[in-house]
Amino acid sequence: MKLVSLVGSLSLDSRTAKAQNVAAEAARKAGAEVEVWNLRERPLPIYDPENKVPNENVAAFIKAMDEADGFLIGSPEYHNGPTGALKNALDFVGYNQFNGKPVGLVAAAGGAVATNTLTQLATILRSLHGYVIPQTGSVTYSDNFNADGTFENPKLQERFEKIGTDVVALAKHLRG
Template identity: 85%
Template sequence: MKLVALVGSLNPESKTAKGLNVAAEAARKAGAEVLVWNLRERPLPIYDPSAERDENTLAFIQLMDEADGFLIGSPEYHNGPSGALKNALDFVGYNQFNGKPVGLVASAGGAIATNTLVQLATILRSLHGYVIPHTGSMSYADNFNADGTFENPKMQERFEKVGTDVVALTKALRG
């Protein structure tokens, strides 16, 4: 089983990337192969439906095609997902997400990133993805240990559950 972890933050010290990595590690421990696409490291051009696709964009689309499920993370900017993440999702559609599990995590400059998680769930449901009900939301006050785990064990548990739930649903859907 192959999962794609899509990091929608461009911040080099991204809490979103750290939180998504917690979910990805839990998914790996549950038996999934997890491939990470970090939009900071592998940016995509601004979406233009009439433009020819460059090599990086074609690789992104192919990776998304091959995935059995997804872990997607975004920072919350102005009560919504990052523009970089929304742009990346514009390159793919229901051909990639139809009937596949999706786990969501987000980071907020305030207490919680509810609006971002709701908007991402709406987008991914419209692409026919199965968004798991359990999500991970971290605030500016949540911190990480040097080993990449959350300082707060409850947050660690919550984000791990996002990863393991995507693996469990993927297995269930595959029979």
């Protein structure tokens, strides 16, 4: 079983990526192979439906998304929504990649909670017929990480691990 963890943050020291890695590690422990697609490290050009020029990253991205049995998708909250980089990446894929597959959502906020980003991502992914799991995770500016990448707060650690394990469990169930 394969999951793609799509990181929509472009920050060097991304709280979104750190939180998403907690979910990804839990998914690995639950038996999934997880490919991390970090848009900072593997950027995509601006989506243009008329541009037919081959792009190595776009082809690899679409292939990874095609092969995935489920997804972990994360974004920091910018102006009460997901990043443009993440939305742009999602424009390259669609129904063919997400139909009937589980999706776990992660967000990071500069304030209390990234509710708007999580809600907007859920709407986008549901429109693509993905199964957005009920458990979501939001990291605030005051949430801290240990040197090993785990959360200092054990309740947050548990919450983000559950996102990863729930995506794996649902993917296994849907595959029969």
